[in-house]
Amino acid sequence: MLRSMSASPKRTPGSSPDFTLIGVILLLLAFGVTMVHSASSIISATRFQDAFYFSKRQALWALMGVGLMIWLSRVDYHVWRRHAPKIALASYALLVLVLVVGVNRGGSKAWLGIGSLGIQPSEFAKLGLVMFLAHLLAESKDRMHSFWRGFVPPMGLALVAVGLIMLEPDLGQSVVIMGTTLIMLFVAGTRWSHLATLLGAGVVGFAGLVAIAPYRMDRIYAFLDPWKYPLGKGYQIIQSLYALGSGGILGLGLGQSRQKFLYLPEPQTDFIFSIVGEELGLLGTVSVLLLFAVLIWRGIRTALYAPDDFGTLLATGITGMIAVQVLINIGVVTGSIPATGITLPFISYGGSSLTLLLSGVGILLNISKQAGMVE
Amino acid sequence: MLLFGLFAAIGALIGRLAYVQGWQAAWLSNLAKQSWDRTVPLSGIRGSILASDGQPLTYTASAPTIVAVPSQIKDKAGTAAKLAPILHMSVDSVLRQISQRELMVYIRPGGRQMSEEQANAVRKLELPGIYLTEDGKRAYPYGSLAAQVLGITGYDNVGLTGLEKQYNSVLSGKKGGITFYAKANGELIPGEGQSVVEPTDGDNIKTTLNLQIQQFVEREIEQAVAAYHPDSVTAIVENPKTGAILAMANYPTFNPADWRSADPSTYNRNLAIWQTFEPGSTFKIVTLAAALQEDKVNLNDRFYDPGYYEVAGHRIRCWKAGGHGSESFLNVVENSCNPGFIALGERLGKESLFSYIRAFGFGQKTGIDLPGEGNGILFKLSQVGPLELATTAFGQGVSVTPIQQVMAVGAVANGGKLMKPYLVSEIIDPDTGRVVSVTKPTVVRQVISPQVAAEVRAALESVVANGSGTRAYREGYRIAGKTGTAQVAKNGRYEPGHYIVSFIGMAPANDPALVCYVAIDNPHPEHGIVFGGVIAAPIVGNILDDGLRELGVPPQTQGLKKKYRYPEVPPxxxxxxxxxxxxxxxxxxxxxxxxxxxxxxxxxxxxxxxxxxxxxxxxxxxxxxxxxxxxxxxxxxxxxxxxxx
Structure with a gap:
């Protein structure tokens, strides 16, 4: 039994996709390329003697991604159900492969190098897992009340992926996968008691992860009191808060960030939201958050009006994935939660991430199209 | 429900953003600005400290020095090649130094303390990231002369003690600097520009120190140290008419050019204003002045000293066994007879005596323009019983500083006015020679009348001519004064065998131009045994003698003659x-x-x-x-x- 499936939408086959969603995505993409340019110009000029190094690439990825999105919006989403097991298998294979032949960047073996391109298997795996979980949960909806037959198989699959990603290690992606899985399980109607069991296991698991890599605990300390470690673990958070605070209500103006002058590490990826705050102020940051709120609202709406359970779960998974990533990224940047390296969807620089996200949105659009919204 | 949960999370983040970007914005942006700011300080030349005749006691010679900001030097090799010949250094050495990852570097050794020609040559090159500042060292033409008064300067030429500290802001002038917003690696943020504030040289300060008298004083201290091997010696010479300090010196002293190798107590403390101890008999001047002002005594009145004075059941003995017998109150002063002064204290009563003590400036700082002055300690009036009143009257149980004694006796010398002592008379712009400010003498209060002051001086002249101060007598210079011997208390008990012998004098007695105080702490005469009255009095006599000649005060003939010229010499x-x-x-x-x-x-x-x-x-x-x-x-x-x- 699916939760939230109370509404019984009228179907109008062949109706148009969700234009509000498309509008929001295009706005976010345009804004993202602009911000990547502004945030990265100093770093690009310093490292590559080309202020447009990152923004050129990001614009290209965005164009390709939009193309992909439009193409996928025309592909019947049920295709993914048929191929879900294969896609999942490929995802796991890539996650193993990256551990063997991956490229080490910034302490994490998260990248597969193909020529000058780098792809991040964890990004691919996120979407692959969402597809497979949607399939699995739709299949097993009569068993959802059972712990061993309903709850454990999907959770087990997710944990295997998380385990592989933690070997890279990449805490951010792991958290996003766990969050997305929980949202999907919740919508599929899993029992509260099962989630509680998981929570208990999670605490134990976290303790284990901290035992393996004590630097994770340091992140917690740095989060609790970043000012105590101004040059160490608290540095990023403090620099991020400097940026947000300097922006104030109205911001310093587009392109006027000072924190991007090598103070804030990687301002075009994980901490791009700080630069948004510095240049465009509270007005800018809240606007971005509201755009994401609209995106989430349209995504959940698509899930509600999906023609079948697989569609509902797939739409929920894709929307949930984006939402979790947004919340974690902005939570970190504002010092609200401990540091976890994750990019801001559609805005942060990153080809793999952008392509996969836009693919997800393409699928979402196809679901919305088949739902045939009736206002 | 899911939608609601996600929207709640977004709402929470908006709240957090509003807090960070609204409420904390001012605080955070201020911190951020500080982290962007880079300031390279530029200094001017520190002002000189001059003697009263304009001779420099310490000065800083111009020493142009290069400050290089490596992150602003794009063409490091070219810069090094242009600088090296001017600095007489190898290109490699200059290049290595300006390539360091520092905010600023000094180019050693050639780039420090250069000649004016070198500095001009560097200036003409107009090299980016190369700035000129001043890095002169203090020079002391007179060595350790008045070391504790001048004080010392430490890192970055900041005054740490003495006048250097008191007048640091005047002497150091205004610091300049180059301020720029920098990237995290120290480079200029393009387009932000930088502000260069040129430094201003410090002003000179002209002191009241009389170079000759200061040298006399230090010579006398050296001789006293050689003869008596004391723990310490303090001497002050004051112009009683203005409160100007003409000389101030202490032993042990130090060489200010090399203060780091000296014992810290020598440069951290100026005993003349810091040390507090029982004054002993010199304090009797205060009791005498109070009693005369309050009309409690006539110096011709008779007094009988049986060798002790009974106070509250205790017999306080006179320093002279057997006592002075029958004597006039003038003899009481001449003989420094303790029972006589106890009697004066009793006649005044504690309220009156202590109000005079305070009026003469004891128990509070004199306000001299030096750091580190002591307060001294007086009995609280509520704690003063007959015994405390008695001992205070002859100078025990009170604790005072040398400068307080000088100023109190200075009031007797100038007709009753307590002056505020000062060391700096003028602040002078070194470039134009213009006097920026002048210190005007400050009268703190009228303590006693001019008539009473004259009467006290006459009695003190008699002390020198006829009494215990005879070793200070100098023919024609009418020296008036008083010896003092105090036992030193440590941890609430008198330290056996530890005395401070002192003398305070003024001359000429009818219109004093100088007040001089000398205190010798714990003398150990080389040949065993020396009478206290013989130690400090002649030193003050010598200083006043030389000082009056230096000031051109003519000798007089109408002063008191020493009594031994008459047949009846008191044995x-x-x-x-x-x-x-x-x-x-x-x-x-x-x-x-x-x-x-x-x-x-x-x-x-x-x-x-x-x-x-x-x-x-x-x-x-x-x-x-x-x-x-x-x-x-x-x-x-x-x-x-x-x-x-």
Whole structure:
């Protein structure tokens, strides 16, 4: 039994996709390329003697991604159900492969190098897992009340992926996968008691992860009191808060960030939201958050009006994935939660991430199209 | 429900953003600005400290020095190649130094303390990231002269003690600097520009120190140190009409050019204003002035001293065993007779005596323009009983600084006005020579009337001419003054054998141009035994003599003549030394202000005989022979509750 499936939408086959969603995505993409340019110009000029190094690439990825999105919006989403097991298998294979032949960047073996391109298997795996979980949960909806037959198989699959990603290690992606899985399980109607069991296991698991890599605990300390470690673990958070605070209500103006002058590490990826705050102020940051709120609202709406359970779960998974990533990224940047390296969807620089996200949105659009919204 | 949960999370983040970007914005942006700011300081030349005649006591020569900001030097090799020949250095060495990852570097050794020609050549190159500042060292043409008054400068030429500290802001001028917003790696943020504030040289300060008198004083201190091996010596010379300090010196001292190798207590403390101790008999001047002002005594009144004074059941003894017998109050002053002063204290009463003590400036800082001045300690009025009143009247149980005593006696010298002491008379712009500000003498208050002041001076002139201060007498210079001997208290008890002998004098007595105070802490005469009255008085006599000549004050003929010119020379009583150890004999002699010479003969630990014998009456200036031996006859008790001086 699916939760939230109370509404019984009228179907109008062949109706148009969700234009509000498309509008929001295009706005976010345009804004993202602009911000990547502004945030990265100093770093690009310093490292590559080309202020447009990152923004050129990001614009290209965005164009390709939009193309992909439009193409996928025309592909019947049920295709993914048929191929879900294969896609999942490929995802796991890539996650193993990256551990063997991956490229080490910034302490994490998260990248597969193909020529000058780098792809991040964890990004691919996120979407692959969402597809497979949607399939699995739709299949097993009569068993959802059972712990061993309903709850454990999907959770087990997710944990295997998380385990592989933690070997890279990449805490951010792991958290996003766990969050997305929980949202999907919740919508599929899993029992509260099962989630509680998981929570208990999670605490134990976290303790284990901290035992393996004590630097994770340091992140917690740095989060609790970043000012105590101004040059160490608290540095990023403090620099991020400097940026947000300097922006104030109205911001310093587009392109006027000072924190991007090598103070804030990687301002075009994980901490791009700080630069948004510095240049465009509270007005800018809240606007971005509201755009994401609209995106989430349209995504959940698509899930509600999906023609079948697989569609509902797939739409929920894709929307949930984006939402979790947004919340974690902005939570970190504002010092609200401990540091976890994750990019801001559609805005942060990153080809793999952008392509996969836009693919997800393409699928979402196809679901919305088949739902045939009736206002 | 899911939608609601996600929207709640977004709402929470918006709240957090509003807090960070609204509420905390001012605080955070201020911190951020600080982290962007880079300031390279530029200094001007520190001002000189001059003697009253304009001679520099310390100055800083111009020493242009290069400050390089490596992150602003794009063409490091070219810059090094242009600088190296001017600095007489190898290109490699310059290049290596300007390539360091520092905010700023000095190019050593050639880029420091350059000539003006070199500095101009560097200036002409207009190289980015190369700035000029001043890095001169303090020079002291007179070595350690007035070291504690001048004080020292530390890192970055900041005044740490003395006038250097007190007038640091005047001397150091205004710092300049190059301020720019920087990237995290120190490079300029393009387009932001930078602000260069040129430094301003410091002003000169002209002190009231008279170079000649200061040198006299330091010479006298050196001789006293050689003769008496004291723990410390302090001397102050004041112009009583203005409160200007003409000389101030201490032993032990230090060389300010090399203060880091000196004992910190020598440069951290200026004993003349910091040290507090019981003044002893010099304080009797205050009691006398108060009693005369309150009309409690006429100096011709008679007083009988049986050798003690009974206060609240206690017998306080006079320093002279057996007492001075019947005497006038002028004799009381001349003889420094303790019972006589106890009587004056009782006649005044504690309220009146202590109000005069405070009016004369004791118990509070004088406000001299030097850091580190002591307060001194007075009994609280509520705690003053008859005993405390009695001891205070002759200078025990109060704790005062040398500068307080000088200013109090200065008030007697100038007709009753307590002045505020000062050391800096003018602040002068070194470039134009224009006087920026002048110190005007400050009268704190009128303490006693001019008539009473004159009366006290007359009595003190008599002390020098006829009494315990005869060794300060100088023909024609009408020196008035008073000796003092104080036992030093440590941890609430008097330290046996530890005395501070002092003398405070002024001249000429009818219209003093100088007040001079000398205190010698814990003298250890080389040849064993010296009478206290012989130590400090002649030093003050010498200083006043030389000082008045230096100021061009003519000698007078109408002063009091020394009494020994008349037939009736008052004899002094020889103390009994027989049976005392050398140490005990020393202490006994130090307490006694009689003008007697001592010759010690033989070997051994104790005095076994003396000539003339104890109790004998002899002329002042006579010599007493003491014979040392091994035998130890029954030791006489040496009692010294009350000291004379």
């Amino acid at each position: 002094v009583t020889v103390p009994n030394f027989v049976g005392l150890t050398m140490k005990e004999a020393q202490n006994l002699a130090l307490q006694n202000s009689a003008n007697l010479r001592v010759q010690v003969l033989g070997q051994g630990d104790v005095i076994i005989a003396q000539a003339p014998a104890g109790g004998a009456q002899v002329e002042p200036g006579s010599t007493i022979r003491l014979y040392r031996g091994q035998k130890a006859p029954s030791t006489n008790q040496v009692a010294a509750f009350a000291l004379g001086g």
